Amino acid sequence: MTWTELVTASAPTKGDEPAVSDVRTGEVLSYAAFVRRVTRAAAGLRRHGLQYGDQVLVDVPLGASLPVAVHSVAWAGGIAVLGSTGKARMMITHGHPGTAAADVQQVFSFHPAPGARPFGELLGAGTVEFGPLAGPAVTLDGVRLFDHIELAGDLRRLAARLVIGKEDVVINAVSEPFRGLRVIDLAMMAGAHVVIAHEPSVIGCRVLAQERRATMVVAPYDLAKRLLGDPILRVVDERAVVSSLGL
Structure with a gap:
C-alpha cells in the first residue's frame, strides 16, 4: 500500500465525515472530497504534462489545501518540493507565486493570482485510479528525497x-x-x-x-x-x- 493509499484507507467508511478542518479559513474537507480532489488533480497534472519523477514546487501554507496539493503530486507520480524555490516543471501555490515562478513552466493557484492558472482547472472529470507503488514522493530541500x-x-x-x-x-x-x-x-x-x-x-x-x-x-x-x-x-x-x- 502506497503512502497516499494509506492516508486515504479510511475514506470508504468515513465518506462525507470531516477529515480536515481549517480554523483560519473555516474550510472543512471531508474524506470523500479529499479523495476526489487528489485523484482528479493528479489526473489534471498528468494531463498538463507531469511525468514520473518530475518535481513540483508546493508553496502552500499548512491548511486544508496542503495535503490535497502534496498528495495530488505524489499520486500523479511526481515529487512534491515543499517550498517556493528550486528547479521544477510546475508549481502549486496558495496565491501570488512570486519570483520563483519565473523558472517554472506552469503555475496553479488555489486563489486567483496573476500569471497562474486556477487549481480548480486540474479537477476535470478524469481520475488517476492507481498511484505509484514506490519511488520518491516528497523533498524538503530538493536534495533528500522521501519515498x-x-x-x-x-x-x-x-x-x-x-x-x-x-x-x-x-x-x-x-x-x-x-x-x-x-x-x-x-x-x-x-x-x-x-x-x-x-x-x-x-x-x-x-x-x-x-x-x-x-x-x-x-x-x-x-x-x-x-x-x-x-x-x-x-x-x-x-x-x-x-x-x-x-x-
Whole structure:
C-alpha cells in the first residue's frame, strides 16, 4: 500500500465525515472530497504534462489545501518540493507565486493570482485510479528525497506508538508545514478528524479543544509542555511525528 493509499484507507467508511478542518479559513474537507480532489488533480497534472519523477514546487501554507496539493503530486507520480524555490516543471501555490515562478513552466493557484492558472482547472472529470507503488514522493530541500515506502512505513510505526482512533478529534497546532502534514496523514490514516489551529496560545488551544471536543493535540515543545496535565487532552510534542525520519 502506497503512502497516499494509506492516508486515504479510511475514506470508504468515513465518506462525507470531516477529515480536515481549517480554523483560519473555516474550510472543512471531508474524506470523500479529499479523495476526489487528489485523484482528479493528479489526473489534471498528468494531463498538463507531469511525468514520473518530475518535481513540483508546493508553496502552500499548512491548511486544508496542503495535503490535497502534496498528495495530488505524489499520486500523479511526481515529487512534491515543499517550498517556493528550486528547479521544477510546475508549481502549486496558495496565491501570488512570486519570483520563483519565473523558472517554472506552469503555475496553479488555489486563489486567483496573476500569471497562474486556477487549481480548480486540474479537477476535470478524469481520475488517476492507481498511484505509484514506490519511488520518491516528497523533498524538503530538493536534495533528500522521501519515498512512498519510507513514508508509509514510518506512518505505520507512528500510528502504533501514538494510537489515534477513528473517533478522535486531533488539534494540529504545528506551525511547520511538513510536520503539520504528518499529523494530518496520521489522523486521516486512523479515520480521525484533524483540526488545524494556527499558532494558538495555551488558552486558545484549550478553548478550541473544548469547542471541538478534541481528544488530542500535537503542538510545539513549549506549548505541549504547558498543556500537559489536561485531564481530557492527550498531548504530543510535534517532534515525535518526524523524529523517526531524522528531522
